[in-house]
Amino acid sequence: MSISRRNFFKRAIISTSAVASIPAIVSSCISSDNKVINDVILKGDVILFQGDSITDAGREKRRELPNNIRSFGAGYAFISASEMLRNMANQDLVIYNRGISGNKVYQLAERWQKDCLNLKPNVLSILIGVNDYWHKPNGNYDGTPEIYENDFRELLNRTKNEFPNIKLVICEPFILPETNAVDESWIEPFSHYQKSAAKLSEEFSAIWVPFQKVFTEAVNVAPAVFWTEDGVHPSMAGCQLMAETWLKVIGV
């Protein structure tokens, strides 16, 4: 390699100082919000990722196999699941992705028997809410934060009734303004959906994944569009940031 060692060293110093901040952000966001629960994932667990397009990530719907690349798309669920499988290679994990693009909470409810209960998950991770708000100003939906909260609570009760010992992971829905689709006007109305998700996480003693907090801090490192071009769907770096956060909270 024809690279001068001196140059390497000089430039390495620059990059190292900047790089250190993201893992620190993830840790600080988690430690102030969460008790990190180590070893949530145990041998033989059936883990289900549920949500909207952010979870869907272009997965192939024709088959829908566990632990299968095409059935996972390319998003935070793919990276998180791949890392769990690699990390616990001999632990018989069964991991599904059943996110569907455009979904709001009531649409999860409509397919809950088939796309959650029938899979008998031990660990259920849900990221839902941005469309419950987004499709409203669009004119495609007339929901409110109250409808979101009540529907979400009903979904969680239904799940807990069927599987009293299920480990619930509730992910904070997030947005980033100063992007192609989201501006400052989203922040106040959307915060009500976020508060409802946080409230339900408390109510159900779920594991809380503070995505909004992490993305908000990440904007101090690189502009919002670097993490999500439209303010809703994560970039590659955004997916990795989400996976890192998810795995850290879960203790993998």
Place this chain on the structure above:
Amino acid sequence: MSISRRNFFKRAIISTSAVASIPAIVSSCISSDNKVINDVILKGDVILFQGDSITDAGREKRRELPNNIRSFGAGYAFISASEMLRNMANQDLVIYNRGISGNKVYQLAERWQKDCLNLKPNVLSILIGVNDYWHKPNGNYDGTPEIYENDFRELLNRTKNEFPNIKLVICEPFILPETNAVDESWIEPFSHYQKSAAKLSEEFSAIWVPFQKVFTEAVNVAPAVFWTEDGVHPSMAGCQLMAETWLKVIGV
């Protein structure tokens, strides 16, 4: 969470002892084969992943944008690139995936101007060779290890002539027997292709990524089909193992 703490603790011990082995495998495979070169990736680098289906990983060919999820597919290149982008968020990295399913070395050569030289990469990672062998017993190709080595050398010379300071990363092509497509009979003939790749890595002072070594060791942790069902294309866990190895060698 209604999980007994005692159960958590008991089962955590089991999983932790098993889990420790994979990162240790990656480290030991790398340290015996490679000098790990830290900070290969620098601010503003243009990084190109090249290869066959393992690199392609179902990427969308219609656009072919850098740093773009759809243009990356879901494989080791997606995970490695996402982690680099996240890790060096403010460092203006530009990362391409131009792997194409089924490619042999001569097919890389045919599209090298468009799919490598025109992109002006600073860092070029190549994983090629399994089809140069595989398509032979298939009856679809009449190449030899000598043709592979000579074509590969020509490709590297052509690249170095255009970009004398390019940082080359050569990935060891790999197979795993006791899988759906690969059996023991592949090992000896395929080893000649692997030796050629290693020889070229030396000749060109490239960074060597010892994938075969890592996968062979990983089989001590979980069966071959867990890492790659057909012995050629990695599973989700296999993709993650590759990304971890690639990133470790590169020093990210």
